[in-house]
Amino acid sequence: xxxxxxxxxxxxxxxxxxxxxxxxxxxxxxxxxxxxxxxxxxxxxxxxxxxxxxxxxxxxxxxxxxxxxxxxxxxxxxxxxxxxxxxxxxxxxxxxxxxxxxxxxxxxxxxxxxxxxxxxxxxxxxxxxxxxxxxxxxxxxxxxxxxxxxxxxxxxxxxxxxxxxxxxxxxxxxxxxxxxxxxxxxxxxxxxxxxxxxxxxxxxxxxxxxxxxxxxxxxxxxxxxxxxxxxxxxxxxxxxxxxxxxxxxxxxxxxxxxxxxxxxxxxxxxxxxxxxx
Amino acid sequence: xxxxxxxxxxxxxxxxxxxxxxxxxxxxxxxxxxxxxxxxxxxxxxxxxxxxxxxxxxxxxxxxxxxxxxxxxxxxxxxxxxxxxxxxxxxxxxxxxxxxxxxxxxxxxxxxxxxxxxxxxxxxxxxxxxxxxxxxxxxxxxxxxxxxxxxxxxxxxxxxxxxxxxxxxxxxxxxxxxxxxxxxxxxxxxxxxxxxxxxxxxxxxxxxxxxxxxxxxxxxxxxxxxxxxxxxxxxxxxxxxxxxxxxxxxxxxxxxxxxxxxxxxxxxxxxxxxxxxxxxxxxxxxxxxxxxxxxxxxxxxxxxxxxxxxxxxxxxxxxxx
Numbered sequence: 001x002x003x004x005x006x007x008x009x010x011x012x013x014x015x016x017x018x019x020x021x022x023x024x025x026x027x028x029x030x031x032x033x034x035x036x037x038x039x040x041x042x043x044x045x046x047x048x049x050x051x052x053x054x055x056x057x058x059x060x061x062x063x064x065x066x067x068x069x070x071x072x073x074x075x076x077x078x079x080x081x082x083x084x085x086x087x088x089x090x091x092x093x094x095x096x097x098x099x100x101x102x103x104x105x106x107x108x109x110x111x112x113x114x115x116x117x118x119x120x121x122x123x124x125x126x127x128x129x130x131x132x133x134x135x136x137x138x139x140x141x142x143x144x145x146x147x148x149x150x151x152x153x154x155x156x157x158x159x160x161x162x163x164x165x166x167x168x169x170x171x172x173x174x175x176x177x178x179x180x181x182x183x184x185x186x187x188x189x190x191x192x193x194x195x196x197x198x199x200x201x202x203x204x205x206x207x208x209x210x211x212x213x214x215x216x217x218x219x220x221x222x223x224x225x226x227x228x229x230x231x232x233x234x235x236x237x238x239x240x241x242x243x244x245x246x247x248x249x250x251x252x253x254x255x256x257x258x259x260x261x262x263x264x265x266x267x268x269x270x271x272x273x274x275x276x277x
Numbered sequence: 278x279x280x281x282x283x284x285x286x287x288x289x290x291x292x293x294x295x296x297x298x299x300x301x302x303x304x305x306x307x308x309x310x311x312x313x314x315x316x317x318x319x320x321x322x323x324x325x326x327x328x329x330x331x332x333x334x335x336x337x338x339x340x341x342x343x344x345x346x347x348x349x350x351x352x353x354x355x356x357x358x359x360x361x362x363x364x365x366x367x368x369x370x371x372x373x374x375x376x377x378x379x380x381x382x383x384x385x386x387x388x389x390x391x392x393x394x395x396x397x398x399x400x401x402x403x404x405x406x407x408x409x410x411x412x413x414x415x416x417x418x419x420x421x422x423x424x425x426x427x428x429x430x431x432x433x434x435x436x437x438x439x440x441x442x443x444x445x446x447x448x449x450x451x452x453x454x455x456x457x458x459x460x461x462x463x464x465x466x467x468x469x470x471x472x473x474x475x476x477x478x479x480x481x482x483x484x485x486x487x488x489x490x491x492x493x494x495x496x497x498x499x500x501x502x503x504x505x506x507x508x509x510x511x512x513x514x515x516x517x518x519x520x521x522x523x524x525x526x527x528x529x530x531x532x533x534x535x536x537x538x539x540x541x542x543x544x545x546x547x548x549x550x551x552x553x554x555x556x557x558x559x560x561x562x563x564x565x566x567x568x569x570x571x572x573x574x575x576x577x578x579x580x581x582x583x584x585x586x587x588x589x590x591x592x593x594x595x596x597x598x
Contacts, residue, residue, distance in 0.1 A: 112377050118345070120373045129335045130370060133342015139322060141346070160366070163335035163412060171327075 006220075009052075014220035017047045021249050023083035023096070023275050031100035031267045033108045037247035037259035038077030041183040041216070042150060044244055046081050048222040050088060050150065054230060056089050056145070059089040062115050068145050068230075070120055073127020074152030074181060075109040078122075081116070082106055090093065092114040125158025128178065131170050135176040135237075146230050149178045154186040156197055168237040169208030176237040177229050181216065183246035187260045204239045216242025249276055280356030281451055285426035286387050290314040292430040293351060297322055300434070308336045308354035308407075310387070315353070333358050344380035348435055355393075356386030356443055356490035357402040360409060363525035368412060369497040372438035372543050381437040385444065389419065390531025392446030398565040406479070406530070406572060407439045407537030410505075410509045416440040417509040421483035422452040423450050425506050426528070429460050433546040445481050447572075452504065454481060467519055474590050478529040479505045479539050485576075486529050489586045520554065525593045527557045529586065531542050534560035537585030544570065551558055558588060 001009065021043050028036040049055050058064040062070040079099070087092045091105075091114070098104040105113050117129055127149055128220045135147045164244070168176055169219055184191050191197055204211045210232070214225045224244065226257065229238040246260070247253020250272050253262060263271070291314045297303045298321075305318050311329045313501060317324050329336045333354055340352040350358070360367070367384070374380055375518075386405065417440055420426045426444060433440060442488035460466060462598065468483070469490050474484040483504040490500050520526060528546075530536040536571050540558035547554055561579050568578060576582045 037563065055290075094510030112374070120369050120377075122432055123369050125334075126338055126366065126369055129338025129366075130342040130345070132335075133339040133344075134512065135342070136327075137343045137348055160334040163330075163332040165336065165340065167329060167332070167335055 006095040010223070012050055012222040013044075013223065016051045017044050017219060018276060020047055020080055020083050020277060024080040024094055025264070025269050025273055027079055027082060027096060027099050028264060029266050030097060031108065032263040033100050034079045035046065035076045035108070035260060036264060037185075037250070037253045037262060038074065038152070038183075040248045040250065041244040041246045041254070042074075042077055042181045043080045043248065044217045044219050045150060045181060045223055045244075046084055048219050048226060049093050052219070052223045054223070054226045057088075059085070059116070061162070062090065066145060067123055067146045069118055069131070071127045071131045071134075071147065071149045072117060073112065073131075073149055073155060074124070075111075075121025076151075076226065077152060077181065078121070078186040079108075079111050081110070085114070106144065116254070124152065124155040125140040125160040128161050128168070132171070132173060134163050135168070135173040138175055139173070141240070145175070147176045149176070149268055151178050151180050153180060153182050153184060153191055157195060165207050165209070165239060172208075172235040173237045174233055174235050177240065178238065179226070179240045179242055181244050182241050183244045183257060185246040185257060189231065189257050191247075193257075200241060209235060210234055210236040210238045211241065212238070213241045213243065216244035217248060282448040283423040283451070284312070284446070284448045285420060286312045286385070287314040288423040289426045289430060289442075289444070290318065290387070293428055294318050294321070296430065296434060297325065300349075301325075302347065302349055303351070303434070304340075304348045305351045306340055306353065308358070310332050310354050312387075319489065333363040334366050337363045337370055339369040340382045341374065344382045345374075345378065349381045349383075349437075351383045351385055352416070353385040354386040356405055357400060359384055359386040360402070360441065361406045361544060364408065367415070372412040372414050375439050376378075379437050380439060381434070382439045383433045383443045384439070386441065387444045388446040389443040390445065390482070391572050391575050392481070394575055395569055397569065401566065403532045403561050405441070405443055406532050406539060408506060410542070414439065415509070416507070417507060418442045419479045419508050420444070420506045421478075421480055421504050422449055424451045424453045425456055425461070428456045432461055437535050443480065444546065449481070449484060452487065460524060461507070462512070463515060464506040464512050465503055465516060465519070466501050467501065469502040471499040471523070472534070473500075474522040474525045474527065474593055475501030475503060476527050476529055476586075477503045477505060477520070477539070477543055480531065482529040483533055485583065485586070489583050489590070492583065493587060495588065498590070498594070508539070508542065511542060513549065517546060517550050517552070517580070520551070523554060525555045525557065527559055527586070527589060527593075529557055529581070530560040531581070532560050533563065534558040539588065549550060556591075557593065559586065559589065
């Protein structure tokens with residue numbers, strides 16, 4: 001890509017991210033049960049994956065065999081994916097006004113009943129193991145599609161995740177790319193105050209993973225790393241540690257260790273959206 | 278009929294091995310648990326056999342990923358650990374998933390009931406029927422012999438749903454001479470016809486029921502024996518037709534009673550049918566058994582031995598109960 005085109009592309013992704021952040025806040029305005037802080041930390045990751053075309057997908061054929069699989073393991077933080085999927089035609093945009101309403105298929109936590117979601121989400125610690133199975137299946141069929149996983153950092157407390165981490169490294173699942181939304185905040189406190197996860201990079205490397213670290217809100221860097229990791233064949237599963245901020249874009253969420261359980265009032269959302277750039 | 282003793286798992290796995298030769302769509306996973314026949318699969322299908330390690334949660338999750346991509350998957354482990362360590366994985370990834378997508382995952386648990394008698398209560402598997410039959414979208418198969426186990430292989434490939442298959446851990450003699458497709462899907466078989474009292478059992482307890490029936494026959498007392506092997510789905514109407522001639526039923530299970538197991542299945546049917554048949558439940562009370570001993574010894578400790586069963590039957594016949 002030419003430098004000028006590259007700049008335009010990054011600007012396009014940034015604008016998309018701004019738009020998705022606003023729409024996510026608007027969904028939260030109508031559905032206060034949604035986890036807004038968790039959903040805001042992964043906006044740029046979702047935007048880069050979809051609008052950056054890291055993923056091969058066909059919204060008119062959700063079971064298309066040639067699609068890359070994207071497993072959203074931190075399901076509670078995926079409300080920000082709803083406006084993207086609606087925009088790309090997975091379902092009608094009018095559905096966005098029905099999140100958490102009676103009869104809607106868009107809940108506070110998305111399952112595979114939502115077009116575009118591959119698995120059952122909500123219970124943490126399942127996504128990576130299931131992704132390993134998918135990855136094995138694709139490898140066994142000599143398919144080129146990749147398996148991406150969005151993992152929450154709090155999930156790393158689940159033992160089942162480490163069973164899968166060990167498995168993926170040992171089985172050299174190099175069609176597997178995990179993006180860790182490393183916002184460093186759990187439900188009740190900062191992760192470091194619960195059980196410190198560091199040094200994460202070294203831990204994954206010890207389990208035979210290829211690890212890269214990126215600013216999870218910098219779409220340009222996210223795009224660069226994700227594209228490289230998608231294409232790289234080095235007999236290792238890949239982890240992209242995306243350093244993110246929980247509640248990104250909402251100052252009072254960004255600095256509160258209890259942001260996970262905070263809901264925003266409608267008038268507050270107006271002010272936040274007006275201030276977003 | 279010559280009664281051959283075999284383990285259900287070896288017969289089952291040998292047949293899977295034969296199917297894997299022709300069908301590249303089969304994956305076999307285990308949680309570091311073997312069998313002599315499994316060595317055939319381990320040797321010959323290195324790309325479709327995986328030992329995930331002692332990691333039952335991951336076993337279920339890996340199986341799910343493979344099944345979502347269209348593979349028929351067998352996940353093989355020790356029954357209490359397969360069902361209880363990984364129960365939430367089974368609930369989320371098998372039970373919930375199967376309501377939205379077609380997935381063919383077959384959980385093969387070895388060590389049903391008190392198969393692992395001297396290994397103590399961690400290895401006794403007396404909760405699995407009740408906890409697994411409570412999950413929607415999962416079938417539960419509890420065979421009493423290797424003939425049924427062998428027959429279930431083709432069914433497990435044909436019926437593309439999650440299934441829990443509970444095998445006894447010990448070599449046991451065959452009970453059924455042969456089982457055809459219809460009989461398998463019917464889910465139960467009346468092995469002996471009797472008067473007044475019918476023993477309704479599953480798994481190992483069907484062997485005990487037959488022994489009791491033979492002992493009583495020597496005293497000219499004839500009791501019926503029904504072997505239930507497909508616990509879910511269960512053909513309630515057909516079953517009720519088979520038992521409505523009896524005045525009394527006794528359920529026999531190596532499981533807790535009054536907690537959703539075989540007894541609860543049968544009592545639910547009697548209630549639905551507004552039946553006046555009297556049900557006696559025999560199984561384990563509300564406690565575990567730490568004392569070490571053989572299966573027969575443990576049965577005696579828990580009032581599940583032949584003598585106690587016979588005593589119960591005689592009391593029923595006397596009209597004392």
